Amino acid sequence: MVQAMKIYTDTLPPTAEITGRPWGLVRAAIDPLLAVAVYLAALRVFGAPFRQDDLVILTLSFVLTFPGDLPFRRFSAAAAGRLLLQWLKVAAGVSFFWTAKSMLLNSGFQPDGNVVATWLIGAPLAQFLMHWASPRVAPLLFPLYPQAKVVIVGANPVARRVAKLINDGEAEGQRFMGYFDDRSIRRLGHGGVRSVIGRIPEVSDYVKSHGIDTIYIAMPMTTQPRVVSLLESLRDTTASIYFLPDVFIADLIQGRVTTLAGLPVVSVCESPFNSTAGAIKRVIDLTLTILSLPVVLPLMAIIAILVRATSPGPAIFKQRRYGLDGKEIVVWKFRTMTTLEDGDTTYTQVTRGDSRVTPLGRFLRKTSLDELPQLLNVLGGSMSLVGPRPHALAVNEQYRKLIPGYMVRHKVKPGISGWAQVNGCRGGDDLDSMRRRTDYDLAYLRSWSLTLDLLIILKTIKMIVLGDKRAY
Template identity: 55%
Template sequence: MLYQMKKSGTLLRNTRPPRWLKGNHGAYTETQAELECLPSARLTKAPSHGATSLDLPGVILIKWLLCPVVVSLGLALVALGYGHALDQPYVILGVLGFLVSAQVFDEINLYRDRARFPYFEAINSILWNWCVVFGVLLLVGYATKTAGMFSHGIIFTWFVMVPVALLGSQLLARNALRSVANRTKARKAVIIAANPLGLALHKKVTEDAYLGIRVVGFFDDRQAWRLPENMEDRLLGRVAETADYVRKHGIDLIYIALPMSLQPRVQQLLESLRDTTASVFFVPDIFIFDLIQARFSQVNGMPVVAICDTPFYGLRGLIKRGFDIVGSLAILLVISPVLLLVALGVKLDSPGPVLFRQRRYGLDGEEVIVYKFRSMTVTEDGAANYTQVTQNDNRVTVFGKFIRKTSLDELPQFINVLQGRMSLVGPRPHAIAVNEQYRKQILGYMIRHKVKPGITGWAQVNGFRGGDDLEHMRGRIECDLEYLRNWSLGLDCWIILKTVKVLFGDKHAY
């Protein structure tokens, strides 16, 4: 996924889901345009942590564990090959490599729907993600002063060997799973409702070589002229006839794609299916919502579906915080001379405090104090009002213009990261007055506060720095929400690298 984002220059946006329109007798209809735009993006990137999946358990384990295991096992084999004992430092490095790889590589793509293995795409993705993993481990090693404990020969060999091993393991896993799938008896399935959700599910099932599922057809109550084209051969009957068909034809799986608004009909269908041995799955039409880190969970045994949640729960939160602590400490140590020089320049340039403290919204909308080097003659704290800086703004000092152009005024925020108020990467914090203005004008504005604000973010590296007009702010918020939907440690590292690239050439820094 990260490779696709880099290649296109933007994150993949979720397609707008179909809007159900009530027809006669509670039936549902769709426009032709909605039938042509299936919500496949919603189903493609299913929630990963805690989510149910159509995949077999063995396939799930392979997709999630293959890359981390190859990384850790590769280190062990290289160390043993050099005649080095697997002592504590190498064990710790192997565990760290496993954890970081699990986040950066995420779920591997076994290219189930392609006739040929896409070598270029796979190699590009593997090399990029492995460099991110290795870079994070190097950063941790130098920050903790443990890098010298490892043999340079072992580490270099490990760095070169892992991409080759990852490519080979993906090829082997792909071929092995295809072979198993071809020898496994396919389970027969039917789908209730030939609507866009049911058709999207059908597409995903039929293109997946590892599921071992054959969709026999659809059941739908609508008249023929209201059904999608070429549905005659795939339509098995009306919804009320499902139970009889399932019993007579030995159907194994039933997927109900009816809208939630048709709850009484769904209840009647479930009652009729109690006399069958088929497994029944409900495909919820929660895709009418704008999903932010959607996942399935439980509350004391009761299943719930998260529609909007923070990406930093459980282990993800620990990894994100650990990355922030190690990164901010390392950066503060490196830039400490720069901090002193900038502070001296601010003090000599104009009267006033060196640091500018401004109240902004942080995690969950709570107020936090954010530090910056003072670059103007005024120090608005942003609570009641805030005036966006413009080109040739007479409030900006001579030295302030330089540090704003080079983003040196943002350096004290690494202290905020160390304090836990901010993160290295995340939505940029806005002044309270700005938040109160735009939360009333932009739907979903406050969702950006489901994570800690960052020193840099996806919006900033895509040209949405500065500017306070409504359209510019809409673009910034859309980028922030896409960051929440698609967060990974690899994405954070990519944003940091892009930030370095645009740091000294931002036209919007005044």
């Protein structure tokens, strides 16, 4: 099963932030200040004067990179991707300023071109090297800053998850001291016993005698009287107190806490593309699709001619599938088979050596070039470049009853490529294959980010170039 997997180590849910700690401000400013330092160094190396436009560039870069939120205790491909995306934003901001000044003020761009080029390459490289080295350097620096002492009341799975986050350095500035729990060693089980430092009635005295800064309460709401009693005993301490509700009995999709008329509301299943995120994703879809058209349209014309010339039938194959919110859409593909099957009532999955697939169709499917007409679906708004792959109607109706959470895939627009496809989950309509594909799709919804979309696009390009062994 893939449901519990993390796509990125950076997407571990953070514990409550400790505000006012010096390390928090330092961490937020390191990346922006490093970018400024590289620019000033480039000015010195090239002997260029510091002009007004240089100040504008430095201000833009600082605003677009502050606060720095990349991790300093670990480094991963995800962190590198986020760094690259951040500098694409900076380059876009500088380009926009350059264009706007030229058009509106009829004034050229004054900074030294060598300085700007060196900075756009050198600053992200310097940040990359710093974050790459940070897992070795950061632990040496943390003792220089005050650390909040943390205890957790309750030793259930949620509490252990938070303790692991703190011990792994996911909550910088916090130091886990131990659990308080009334249960016996036998009931606690292996893994939660060694760090139990007392029983719940002892929390208040321990907090006061050991200068505890933060308390996480991981007790179920069914023990409300005990929670109330605990809170009463902590009223004469200065520790910050947070609840860790055990909402993980459900498979959360974009779980978060919001408010409704002043009341706390926990989202259990929500689209990651509400409001701003959805608009950004749509802009990226349109931008990348439009930029690809000068190359893609001639290629599509050649493929269409070859399809018509090598087998009887239309060049484009249309099939009804489920899109956003489970509504029917028409998906376009190049025809790769001798038969046209809408898939509304029955659908026969293509298998290895399937006689229905034409020789040209086999090549198109292996390279995923048969999916190119779906760029028109993206332009029309019924699909996205990245998202769960849409299935034929008959497949949806079959598996929505067999796989829990299957229809949650339709909380977002279907994609030309997806997290499941770039992880080898393409083809196969048996229950295990469909369940595994669904697990990857739900993991994508939980962990969505622009960096993840960029990673999937890059992996898809690699598959197009090298071919997909699971495509028949």
